[in-house]
Amino acid sequence: MNNNCHSSNLNPHLKSFEEDTLFHIGFSSTHDDLPEMFGDVKFVCMGGTSSRMKIYSERFADELKMEWIDYTKGERYGIFKAGPVLCISHGIGKPSASIVLHEVIKMVNYAGCQDVVFIRMGTCGGIDCEAGTVVVSDKALDEMLKPEYNLHVLGKVVTRPTQLSHVLAEDILSSQSSNNGFNIIRGNTLCTSDFFEGQARIDGAFCHYTEEDKMEYLKKVRNAGVRNIEMESAVVAGLCNAANIKAAVVCVTLLDRLKTDQVTLTHDQLMKYEMRPMDVILAFVSKKLGKQ
Template structure:
């Protein structure tokens, strides 16, 4: 059991604190002490936000006073993120069919953040589908604003899931990979930040119970493997991942293969460019999170992605299928969905200003 007084809310009220408690103790402590109110809504680790007249989420083209964020997003339970706008638009349409969500008559699925020109965001009932771009800086910007959005919307215990692509290490193309640990280029289960000129390391931890739940939803009928393993996150697609086909390369193929074999020996099964920042910020926010990717190639066999387009498209649908199974299972246990209301603009004047502010930050 935790030391007396460490848990700030009644642990009996916290669903996660009653399951696998010892294994997930650090996560539970973080959630209960720092990042949750007693009703499960998100608490920010930044007191400055409460003192602001309006919090403008300008990369999302939203604002805490221009929009009724609680009305728009208060029912969100799942935040699904992927690299490209088109992929997340496709996922939004896919999950709509999977959960049986119906749009109001005469309406269509809209990009909520269209005025930002940076990210795309679609809401399908309790599921928020958002593009995060490529690489850690883009993901970091988006996560800061999404976490604040969860706070302003008073979302209760949201789950964040990254759906992506990656290069496999000893894993063939088409394999679905659930991240167990996110490692940086120095093999640390952490993400390195530079804040006010100082280096800060934050743990890059994902929810292991969630990873196991996802793995359990893989079907024997799936014509591909679904595995759990360690993920290496790099800041570069070419040299940082040991590719020989970049504009620069100052190492040999032997060097590359020795490096990849070393990664494999330490349990790394894939390489991508977002997992450590995603894990570090969601963990710091006390948000339950998972990363599910599909391998586009086996890096032990080459560097270039050359599978046919139709094959790539089918592969990229595989993580979406697994996530949809999890969402459907969870929603089946928790009840009805709620349609998005159109009466979500509190102040037309502030709404216009937020759009203009977002467009000005290029």
């Protein structure tokens, strides 16, 4: 095994493996030259769909004048590289994101990456902000409004904190132009395990509560400093904290949940809004690489 793991918090059992097969992303710690392939990675950008992350990675390559490589193996997760920027899809929800995070955290360690940051870019529901607003998260809260990522391990609950990097958030915000044409705000993010009932929607197949119950909960969420709702931020924050990796979550709102439950954007509006987190992170990466 290539013992390039530099995080003291990583699984100590890994050192005893002759080979670590990163099954879901299709790499091997011994059969792939991970330092050659990924050793220069400084930014790991993650989002829900493979198609969106491919578009993002192609734009990174074009804007930064970097080589673009498609490292996708199989159909589960898309993996694309544009110079020091690695773009990876994580699917929907904490379980899917957890799987790819475990394997990518190991991969960047086997590759010997230094000072790498992880950034989730995606879409979300807004709380008291109009569609198209970009939210840079301070911390992820669970459905009980606690800043925790909880996982059942060996019949016990393991709790990891979900505070995101203030330094990274400030770096991202300070790199933005004042005339980018859309609002960027900071706030807490509610990370749920369900899209319908877990997010207090009344348009799912099941709903045992009233519109008044919904609004009472959403106002409580707003009072906790939450400005958006999505389904992956807690696992990104929790696992990156465990690995001593700086992480950020940058998402664009598709609706204001205090006004409606359903996304009614046109295709063109949706495509326009989905590019906004990319615009924010591109400005940040460009500044870090001295490309501005």
